[in-house]
Amino acid sequence: MKLLKILHTSDVHLDHVLTDYNRDCRSTRRAELVSAFDFLVDEAIRQAADIMLIAGDLISARSVSDSTASAVREGFRRLAAASIFAAVVPGEAEEVHSLAMLRQVCSEPNVHLFSGEEWSRVSPMAGVSVWGLRTTSRNSTTNALANLVIEGSGIHIGLMHGTFEATPGLDSFISPVTPTELSQSGLDYLALGHYHNMVNNSVGRATCWYSGSPVHLGFDTRGERHALIVTVRGDGVRVYPIKVPGRPQRVVNIEVTTTRAREQLYTRLARLASSELCLRAEVEGETEPGDVGLVSLAEQDFRSKFFHLTVADHTRVSCPPWRSSDVRSMDLDEAFFRKAARLTAEPGAARKPPEVVARALKLGLGALGEVDTLVHRETRAKGQGQAAGD
């Protein structure tokens, strides 16, 4: 039996809106998505793959531009020139205007788009059947593989965009696939898309993988990005992940302590600084009331040292040492803190969400700290200022 070689990828999300990234680096990241797709095409050609499987979300149909659509078509043309067949199922990102854009990019003769809501089959070569279906709102709640009836001999490959039950980290639920159904489906390999990280969900001889997104679309994915090379022959299915080169991206947690928050945060960011790195720093721990603007200040200070930097503030403002046992403390910061603490603690009808109260606490402390009382009062009272001509 001839070796069948497949390149499996999904969730490229070409022309994704990339709101996790700064505006000035977003265009570069967008170009990197297209480069990643080109890399996959080149890799399929280099590895002499027979089939390229795209398990949904190839493009972000709402935001995809004509130039990117042309680039994808050009990629498919290159696959055609290398006699590589491409099978594509739509993902939820492509369900715009009845897959109009996806149909447009998949218009090359070597590309088959599964646009039916029932399982259908295409045979790119003798003895090989690729089964696929389109996941829509109508069939997203039903178990997809329950309706699959495999006919004929040969190699049967499944392609769908959905949720494999019990996949760690995947909390959405569309067209669920259960291990039992997978083992009973008769498929040699099920190529899944939807989850952005690479996961092996194989059950017994039934092989099933999420290829994961070949690029970082935001900071919800971590680590290296992959596509899968799947080889199928008489003795079984083998899956080899291949690394997709891309821009380094990290999400780091920075724990700060009350007295040394600034030093800890700045030291860590300085150590991580790289003009090529996309970094999201999750700052946690406690800060003093005087450090409420520290995180945004650090982001401003270090933004130029990274390709992209986001510093998320998850810190809590530490309770200042009480200067008075009286609830009505004369110290404003302390009194304000006590009030905010009471707001979160007291059960009441108009209880605010904790994140709102925490934010309010930071805003209030910041405002109290920034006010120059004398000037403020004089300005307010007298309405005086420097003459316009001055």
Add this chain to the structure above:
Amino acid sequence: MFIERLALKVRAKRRAIETDLAPGLSVVSVDDPAVARAFVSALRWAGDLAGVFWAELVLVDGSGSRITLTLERGADGRVARRATDQGAGVEIGIPSQHVMAFALPTAGGAAEPHPDGHMALLSLPLSAVLPVAETRLCAAIDAMDDMAGEVYAGEGVDARDGSMHVHRARLEGRVDQAHRLRSRRAALESRLSWLAERVSFIDGRLSCIESALIACAERDDLEDYIERLKACFNECDQKLSSARVAREALDAARDRRAACPGSDGAFEPAIAAEVRSLDGSLRDLERKAQDFEAKLSCAAAWVARLKVEQALTHEKIRSARGKDRSEHVVSQARTLSAAISDREEALDRVGSQIASADRVLMQRKAAERITIAGVVVAALSLAAIMLPPDVWPSRAAVIPEAGVSVLLTLMATGLLSTVYGIRRGIEIEGRAEARAALDKERAALARQLAWHRQQLSSMLRGRTLEEYVDELGELRRLAQRRDAMADEMKEALADSTRMHNEANLVRVRTVRARERLTELLRRSGCASASSYLDAYERYRRLEWAFQDAHARLESALGGLTEPCIEMDMEIAAEEIALAEANRDALSDARANGRLRELSEEYALKALERERLASELAACLQELGESESELGAIDVWEAASDAAEAAVRDEKAALRKEAAACARELLEELLDERAPEAAARLAESVSEILRFVAEARDVQVTCTIDDGQATFFLEGARRADECMRKQAQLAVELAIRELADARDVVPLVVEHLSSTPIPAGLVAALRRVSLTRQVILLASPGAVPECAPTDHIISIA
């Protein structure tokens, strides 16, 4: 702290003011309102400084240090402020506030009656009267209000073109528009595809119908074509016949021409032209040769004549040379002749002089006689005069007196004659000597003359000089003649040689021409040029006849050849057969009666095609417009911006909610702390009022309502107007004292109206001046009376 000195330049009046101020109460009286405003501005260091051109304040703080505040207005109108520590001599930060200003109320009160019947002294915003901590609360509340209202500004968004919601909706709208355009583009492309297919089908059908319809026309065309082919065939046939006749005539002409001798190229026009030319040249050369012969004989005769003449001339010259004539002799002879002439002239001259001398010598006797006669006459006259009268024989002989004068005259004449005779005698003697010299000279000249004549005669051999010169001239002429003849001889010989050469050249050319002519004539067999030319003319006529026949043949063939015409005829015959076959193969719609049906279908289809074509054009145009419109939208940019706006909205909402929550907490704090602060402030006001009014029983209270702090004067004296003004002053001072934690700043009181200041108020200010510097700026006459301790400053 107090202001020690103030100097300023008022902009409008262009005047400089410099005043020293006392630590206590300074009453400044200013006439001009503009100066007063500038003065107050300079004191307060704030407000409208437009009237101040330059100002300098010297402050003395609590520790005794002097600080100079300088205000300068640059060329661009901008104001530069700086503060200098006089002690250290360094520039320091400008104090945030160095005076407190208070404008005396002119009449009545600022506040309205309170609902409980109390008359309010003053109503101020809460934030303006609270102590520092509570003021921070107010500012923080304001900051929260600002934050809630400017959430987008906080996020760094340009909110000029409306709210973010509108911005986001517009971005979403652009994305939707792009998708609509894409859908429309897809629909148009699909429609265009269908239209193209349909147009293609209709074109095919139209083509079929056109084929059927034009088959009839083609059949007719083929008939015409066959007719044209047949006509062409016949024409070729006729052309071939004419060509054959012309060819026979050509052959005959060629035979005649071939029979003519010299047809092997001897009668070429070029050769004939050369023969004609050679013949003419020969004749010309012969004539030239004859001419040259005649000229040569003339030249020879001329040379011979010249030779004879030359011999004669030589003989003459030889004979002339035998007489020994020379130019030298002529020259010497001429010199001698001239000398002879000179001698002869001198001789003549001497002769004439001798003759003249002879004539003078001949007068010697006469001179002697004149002398003697004179002497006699004189002597006689003298004697007659001298002799006495009695001597005389008779009385008659006595000389009368008149006779004496005559005698005197005679004596004088006698004397003169004697003198003349003597003088003449002397001259004559002199001449006699000269004549002897002349005789000698004449003899010498005569000898020289004879000698020169002898020389000349021997030199000229007996000839005269003229003869000698004539002979010499003849000899010279003969020599010239000889030279001229020699030149003429040379010329004659050169001319003879040239003509001889030219005659030889003519001879050579004649020989060569004859040889060439002979060579040319040899091919034709003619003996002479004239016979050749006659034969040539005959040959040319035959040639012309041949050419004419050839032209006729060419005309008959029409640029073709006979085989070609025959081939054309064969092709035409084949084409006729083929066209007839095609014509027979074409179906004739007229024969089966479908012509009308096809015509109707054709019209319908053409109409539909036209409609589809216009729709196609419209679709293409719309597609172009859609493409253009779509090209103007960067879908990804718009979608990204919309998504970003959504994220921002979400963040802004959270921020707004947090700001509202913070504000709520801050408000609560303020509500808790404000009454207590107001009570403390009211107590402070009461104390100050008691001090400045020197009234122990006055009391001021403060209530807080709706963000305003209102002060009331309690007790029986609340209706006292002066007390009310003192109370207002006390409120200001109390508020200020809350802020004066470090130093007590001077109080500047403005009263620029002409209304007199109540005496009690001035007294109160005087009391205040015990605790801080007070500068009262008032109009002249507004201050009723001044105490001796008051520092009075008047600015006119």
